[in-house]
Amino acid sequence: MNQQLKLASRPKGTPQPSDFLLESNPVPVLKDGEVLVKTIYISIDPAMRGWMNEGKSYVRPVEIGEVFRAVTAGKVIESQHPDFQEGQYVTGIWGVQEYAAVKGKELLKVDAKSLPLHTYIATLGMTGLTAYFGLLDSGQPKAGETVLVSGAAGAVGSTVGQIAKIKGCKVIGIAGGEDKCNYCVHELGFDACINYQTEDVRKALKAIAPEGIDIYFDNVGGELLDIALQQIRFKARIVICGAISQYNNTEPVKGPANYLSLLVNRARMEGIVVFDNFARYGEAAKEMAGWLLEGKLQSKVHIEKGIENFHPTLLKLFSGKNFGKLILQVSEE
Amino acid sequence: MNQQLKLASRPKGTPQPSDFLLESNPVPVLKDGEVLVKTIYISIDPAMRGWMNEGKSYVRPVEIGEVFRAVTAGKVIESQHPDFQEGQYVTGIWGVQEYAAVKGKELLKVDAKSLPLHTYIATLGMTGLTAYFGLLDSGQPKAGETVLVSGAAGAVGSTVGQIAKIKGCKVIGIAGGEDKCNYCVHELGFDACINYQTEDVRKALKAIAPEGIDIYFDNVGGELLDIALQQIRFKARIVICGAISQYNNTEPVKGPANYLSLLVNRARMEGIVVFDNFARYGEAAKEMAGWLLEGKLQSKVHIEKGIENFHPTLLKLFSGKNFGKLILQVSEE
Structure with missing residues (x-):
């Protein structure tokens, strides 16, 4: 089964637990060109608060009943896309859920040997x-x-x-x-x-x-x-x-x-x-990866665990209780 | 005699008549390099309100007891500077007074034949x-x-x-x-x-x-x-x-x-x-003078008369009662 966190209602002020719904649904079946990923890390970001609101912003809002948007890192479980094989590490924006069927072109392969996997959704994300x-x-x-x-x-x-x-x-x-x-x-x-x-x-x-x-x-x-x-x-x-x-x-x-x-x-x-700088992500990430490997740039992460803890983890951002890039880990690497 | 309008106190909120003092003093005697100008037009600008306040801004405040700063246009009455002759029209920043002894390098000669004199402290000012x-x-x-x-x-x-x-x-x-x-x-x-x-x-x-x-x-x-x-x-x-x-x-x-x-x-x-664009004033004024002469740019002025009317004229800016560039005329051309 696949646990998915959906937006249940648009928060007024501080998001409440009742604004979200954790649902169990079958793991999706792949179509041609898709990749089944198992989520390991979910990036928890202040921007998420804006995505809960209705109306014009820099990206469309998350709809009620939709899996909540999040930047994610995980592992390929199964592939119907020629560029991806089982066991590869990838990042994408497949949201707060344990598994997702994602089009190959929406995934980025990352090297989780030289730098920790979560770096790709933190300093390099x-x-x-x-x-x-x-x-x-x-x-x-x-x-x-x-x-x-x-x-x-x-x-x-x-x-x-x-x-x-x-x-x-x-x-x-x-x-x-x-x-x-x-x-x-x-x-x-x-x-x-x-x-x-x-x-x-x-x-x-x-x-x-x-x-x-x-x-x-x-x-x-x-x-x-x-x-x-x-x-x-x-x-x-x-x-x-x-x-x-x-x-x-x-x-x-x-x-x-x-x-x-x-x-x-x-x-x-x-x-x-x-x-707005999408076309230059690669160039920037390469320069920052260099700084990380040279020790000129440090990346601190604050990892919380369990998809059921999405709401209390999110609130840490607004109370300042996180110390380092806030990440929710939902499975082992 | 030379009537001079001085700042008497720093206004709180809307400037009051008592914040200014109109004094009669002797017309100044020229030193070498100076030019005696008779004021004709005084530009009345919103920026003047800021100059009445104490403290850091983009120019120093006008001091209590100082002739109030203003952009001005007038006529040379007497000259101790080789570049200026009696009868020439000039602009400068010699303030709200009927006469001033101004260093030649602080004056700009203008051509009051092709365009009205006040244009040089309005659209071209x-x-x-x-x-x-x-x-x-x-x-x-x-x-x-x-x-x-x-x-x-x-x-x-x-x-x-x-x-x-x-x-x-x-x-x-x-x-x-x-x-x-x-x-x-x-x-x-x-x-x-x-x-x-x-x-x-x-x-x-x-x-x-x-x-x-x-x-x-x-x-x-x-x-x-x-x-x-x-x-x-x-x-x-x-x-x-x-x-x-x-x-x-x-x-x-x-x-x-x-x-x-x-x-x-x-x-x-x-x-x-x-x-900040001082070095490019000439270039800009030349282009705008061209537009004025071609009729592409219009300049509307609202002229009030009499140095004693400085205060009520200034207030028109804040009540929106002026219609066109507000100018105080203190003598005939």
């Missing part, structure tokens, strides 16, 4: 590529510039900070908790990290970066965006990657009251979505 | 150049795109819309009043204009531009920016030129709650200040 393209294309960091990143210990933020260090920038993180801040500074090599749970972020930022901020990579939104706007320099770039502080709002989103700092500083605020 | 560089450099309009501009009948907005038409765009204005909207459509050639005083801007915009907005040139801020953000297209550009709805706020500025539309649409919001 959507999250790492978001960091790569967002920072390099939209942020355009130059050596010597000061880069601020929120959600600094998170999957995207930690990669942003490390790539900024590779590019010769001064890097300041904002994270929730002393352990996360210590990790950013002592393990990832950030120049500083502000613990928003205990520090006055505005004051701390002024003290650490009296020169101001050239790039702010925002994963959080809300008050942190306003504080960053106050501290930007001439021709600064703000990369809007996400706003996790606002995703479960039932009240209107808090807009950045200090947005006129863009005018004073001739600065730019730009939204980015990784999918 | 700071306001016109703001429109030119803001739209062309930051907005980057392409033929066939849809451009929305607020403050559409104003000095900057009317020029933005006309340049966008020259570039082959569909142009929609937002203005306050039927006469202003008629002017935009019937005299300036805009495709449409929404009267925010009587229409539901959101609905009107959806009806007029169901395809969405590629460029929003914002002079107003507040709710209009939020409405525009809801209607932007993929890779849209929002040019933040000003936020006149917010300048006299005593409460915090209203941030754009819909800013995450930048993320969904991979759009950009950028602040612009005309001074």
Whole structure:
């Protein structure tokens, strides 16, 4: 049998257990050109919250009764496609289920020997590529510039900070908790990290970066965006990657009251979505795999287990209780 | 004697008459290299409100007791500089006063025969150049795109819309009043204009531009920016030129709650200040003078008279009671 997690209703505010339904259905039978994959790892991402909402966004919403969309890694069990054989490791977007029949052209073969399999849905997957393209294309960091990143210990933020260090920038993180801040500074090599749970972020930022901020990579939104706007320099770039502080709002989103700092500083605020760079995924993943193998880039994962734990695992993203790229493991490698 | 308008105190909210002081002082005596100019026209600009505030902005604030800063046009009365002779027309930034001794290098000679003198502080001055560089450099309009501009009948907005038409765009204005909207459509050639005083801007915009907005040139801020953000297209550009709805706020500025539309649409919001393009003023003014002479670009001025009327004239900007580039005339040509 195949356990499948489906969207049962559109959450208002924080998703509730009743918004999802775990169903047991027969393992699908392959058609020509399809591959049967057994899911091992499921990437748990903030973007999932947006996919639960109705209406226009950068991808279509998940429909009620549909298997919930997720980036996934697994193993080929059976193949009706000439390019895939049993036992091969693959990644794709086949969703929160134990098995799936996927068209061969929607799968990517990965080498799970040189790097752990989950790396391909973490640093070398959507999250790492978001960091790569967002920072390099939209942020355009130059050596010597000061880069601020929120959600600094998170999957995207930690990669942003490390790539900024590779590019010769001064890097300041904002994270929730002393352990996360210590990790950013002592393990990832950030120049500083502000613990928003205990520090006055505005004051701390002024003290650490009296020169101001050239790039702010925002994963959080809300008050942190306003504080960053106050501290930007001439021709600064703000990369809007996400706003996790606002995703479960039932009240209107808090807009950045200090947005006129863009005018004073001739600065730019730009939204980015990784999918736009599809044609360059290979090139980017190759460069990042090189950095991983050289030890210049570290990838921390936080693995939870069991498809039945999808809901509590997802909530860790919004409470900040994960430490590292959040992954749900639903079978052994 | 020389009447000079000085800043008496920093306004809180809407400037009051008591925030200014009109003083009579002797006409200055020239030093070597200086030119005595008699002021004819004074440009009244929204930016003036910002110059009254203390603290960091894109130019230093006007100090208490200082002649209030303004872009000016006038006539040479006497010269101790080899490049200037009595009777020549000049522009500069010598402030709200009837006479000034100005260094020759801070003056620009203008040809007041082919175009009216006030054109040089209107369409060919700071306001016109703001429109030119803001739209062309930051907005980057392409033929066939849809451009929305607020403050559409104003000095900057009317020029933005006309340049966008020259570039082959569909142009929609937002203005306050039927006469202003008629002017935009019937005299300036805009495709449409929404009267925010009587229409539901959101609905009107959806009806007029169901395809969405590629460029929003914002002079107003507040709710209009939020409405525009809801209607932007993929890779849209929002040019933040000003936020006149917010300048006299005593409460915090209203941030754009819909800013995450930048993320969904991979759009950009950028602040612009005309001074950054100083090196290209000549090139831009030459191109715009050509458009003026060819009749492709129209320049409407709203002239008030008398240096003693500086305060009520300034307030017209914020109440939207001016119609055309607002200019204070303090002597005859």
